[in-house]
Amino acid sequence: MKIVVQVKLLPTPEQASALAATVAAVNAAADRVSRVAFAEFGLKGRVFELRRLAYGELRARGLGAQAAQHVSKRVADAYATLRGQIGAGLLGREGSPRRAKADSKPIRFRADAAHTYDDRCVSWRMDARTVSIWTVHGRLKGVAFTGEPSRLKTLAGHRRGESDLLCRGGKWFLVATCDVPEAPLNTDPVDWIGVDRGIVNLATTSDGTNHQGRGLEKYRRRMARVRAELQAKGTKSAKRKLKRRARREARHAAHVNHRIAKTVVADAERTGRGIALEDLSGIRDRTRVLRHRRATLSSWPFHRLGTFIAYKALRAGVPMIEVDARYTSQGCPRCGHTTRRNRPTRDDFCCVVCGLAGPADHIAAVNVRRRARTAWAFVNMPHAAVSPSPRSGTVTSCKPGPSGPGC
Template structure:
């Protein structure tokens, strides 16, 4: 099963909007109280926090039973999730608009009428209309809704519904692997030669960067308002582009019976030695996001994904395996000093990634077979 988050925009009257705002404020005020108790008592287990705070949260903050339970769980999750090195190292604080979780006990859906019923601090709001695309509505209709978060974003309320979607059976015998090389000039290049150019993306990124600099330098109130209005626009553009590219990659792999081999980009920002303009591009594009989009889309349709070490993929000849810095006479070209193979550099790297993906798959599945036979 895969979990997918479907954002739904609430279309409500003034009273419902005020009630939802008051609900977020009350729940997050309670969350800050719960966090203080947990921090001072060093009690971070959900049931332990519940024992210390449940009664007072209901009494002082006016939360219903289920809202109190979900708020306690939210605080416990904040202390117990994420990187183990950073858990419980600082007190968690919640802004008034931090997302508040709901479940079937305090939120219900009428998908035919496109309305929902939701608990608020001032009573239950019923038949609240919402807006969504047809494909989002179909997802909600045909898949169980696990949990939902009430979110306030840029003047509007949203419900982020988490649904469980059944995955297709994994292809355990792929015909090969489609290698994906990610870069700055070309966002992604595949081992079959398909190229997703970054020319337009870099143009948009540079234009946005220049506009931000002008507005920041101007410093007027109107300039600051425009900066706020434009905030997130580039992130949304990058996200949409990464969704489109990842969908095409996964569709091609599914159609041809291949798996997908991706570079393990952990720590790429620390390893890379680039000039300042390239560093800016590296840090402003979501390479990790693109990889994660490919992975979750692939899992949903049964396409295997492996991550490989990207070391020397740009310097290694995909024909003879010779590794040499001199194999890259310039950024765009690969020319092997040993066998003379000449290819676009990104394509050569993608072929190497595909080969490493196939080798990794063979080794891992050979280990699984050996373990099974031994058992």
């Protein structure tokens, strides 16, 4: 599976100046190629066409051969992404203001956008922890880098493909692509860990483990107050600080989700179980929340948590399945009775028929586990022979399909 590993560069002032000049030069060149390509081909520019159109000019501007190739490819990929978004309807209908704004002008490239390097432009010396990298001022050798030991180990053993050079907050980073082998999938899990995702409790497992989100919610409320104060000022410095705080908040939420996903996957791997999640596709369209909770729901990172659990489970060989999320917090896992009255409050569950009581999120996780057991057994059901037909006397086999039994 493909993952990325980020390392921090430790350049000298002279090396940092050369890297800054390189990033500015290649992005200015990409901006120039984008304008020419839009005037020549509109949104239909392809890699070969752009290289034929712009290679000579890029070389004349002082870019190396591989850098010129990568600039053309970046522009072509940007327009391919835009075409895909328009085709999928992500930018609105034809004639809508948002779509008209997107397809009526060339794509712009920021002056500090990341630039792609291949193995011809950057070489790694893992033993010395240095890289040799191409710049517009010549090749820089001996640029030191550092990172977490586990990531450096992954980088040394599995690096494959391209790397991206980027500057964030005055610091330089290289983001390298690694091809990590997947562990053999456990096709016969002994049981499942049901995971209920929420806002107050980010994740609650069927084992009773509760990963509370109160700390994250408190942090976000504080960030919201600071954001409101900065927005009220409206100065340039306030806007720059808003961007920095937005990135900081995103990194904090990602860290919390990574920590939860790592714990859940490690528990499932250790016990030989699988992981079951609720299928929350379109939940924002299906749910109604109070006005003061809408911002919290919109920024709820449940999708990223599911993504982190999915790729960590794939890497560890742990099976993962998504089940129907409807009524998981209202159904009784003991008697099966489902009603809104079973959940008198957000945090509590009490079955009105059999009296089973407990935390609502834990009950929902148990229901997710029960549905995963049924779904996995159905998916892995062997072909079942049915009785001979009265008219033909033949025996047919029935294989379950994705939406139900096959016969």
